[in-house]
Amino acid sequence: MLDNLNKYQIILASNSPRRKELMSGLGVDYVVRTLPDVDESYPDTLVGAEIPEYIAREKADAYRTMMKPGELLITADTIVWLDGKVLGKPEGREGAIEMLRALSGKSHQVFTGVCLTTTEWQKSFTASSEVLFDVLSEDEILYYVDRYQPMDKAGAYGVQEWIGYIGVKSISGSFYNIMGLPIQKLYGELKKL
Numbered sequence: 001m002l003d004n005l006n007k008y009q010i011i012l013a014s015n016s017p018r019r020k021e022l023m024s025g026l027g028v029d030y031v032v033r034t035l036p037d038v039d040e041s042y043p044d045t046l047v048g049a050e051i052p053e054y055i056a057r058e059k060a061d062a063y064r065t066m067m068k069p070g071e072l073l074i075t076a077d078t079i080v081w082l083d084g085k086v087l088g089k090p091e092g093r094e095g096a097i098e099m100l101r102a103l104s105g106k107s108h109q110v111f112t113g114v115c116l117t118t119t120e121w122q123k124s125f126t127a128s129s130e131v132l133f134d135v136l137s138e139d140e141i142l143y144y145v146d147r148y149q150p151m152d153k154a155g156a157y158g159v160q161e162w163i164g165y166i167g168v169k170s171i172s173g174s175f176y177n178i179m180g181l182p183i184q185k186l187y188g189e190l191k192k193l
C-alpha cells in the first residue's frame with residue numbers, strides 16, 4: 001500500500017517510542033531520526049488544537065535545515081486539554097500526581113498535531129479525541145505514578161498502560177491519537193501525496 005510514497009524517503013523525527021511503534025504498524029518504509037532540542041513554547045493567543053499543530057511545525061523547522069530533496073519529514077506533538085488549559089508533560093512526581101487528580105472523574109481532550117514537510121512544501125493537521133476518566137482513588141494514582149513513567153507523557157498518563165485499562169471509561173475519536181500519532185488520519189493524508 002501507499003506505493004505513491006516510493007518517491008520519498010520518509011523520516012520520522014521523534015524521540016517517542018509510541019510514535020515509532022505506530023509508524024511501524026503502517027507498513028511503509030521509514031527511518032527514525034532524533035529530533036534536535038526544540039523550544040516548545042507557543043504564542044499565548046493559540047488555544048486547543050492550534051497549540052500542538054504549531055509545535056509540530058516548530059519541530060519540523062528545527063529539523064528542516066538537515067533535509068535533502070526527496071525526503072518527507074513527519075513530526076508530531078500531543079497535548080492534553082483540560083478545562084481550557086494545556087497539560088503537557090508533568091514536572092516531577094508531584095506534578096504527575098496533581099495532573100491525574102485534575103483528570104480524575106472528568107472529560108478532557110487530547111490533540112495531536114502532525115506536520116509533513118519536504119524541502120518544497122509543508123502541511124499540517126490535527127486530530128482530536130475526547131477521553132472520559134472514571135474517578136481515580138489516591139491509591140490508584142500513586143500506584144500508577146510509582147510504577148510507570150508518566151513523566152514523558154502529556155497529561156501524565158498513557159492510555160495504553162494500566163491507568164488506561166482501569167481509568168478510562170470512554171473515548172470518542174482515535175485511540176492512537178491519544179497515544180501520540182493519529183495513524184488513520186496520517187494514512188489518509190499520505191495517500192493523497
Ligand SMILES: Cc1cn([C@H]2C[C@H](O)[C@@H](COP(=O)(O)OP(=O)(O)OP(=O)(O)O)O2)c(=O)[nH]c1=O
Pocket residue numbers: 013014015016017018019035059076077078079080089110152153154155157158159160178179180
Ligand atoms: C496522553 C498520552 C500521551 N502519550 C505520549 C505521546 C507522546 O510521546 C507524549 C507527548 O509528548 P510530545 O512532546 O508530543 O512528544 P515526545 O517529546 O514524546 O516526542 P517527540 O520527540 O516526537 O517530540 O505523550 C502517551 O503515550 N499516551 C497517552 O495516553
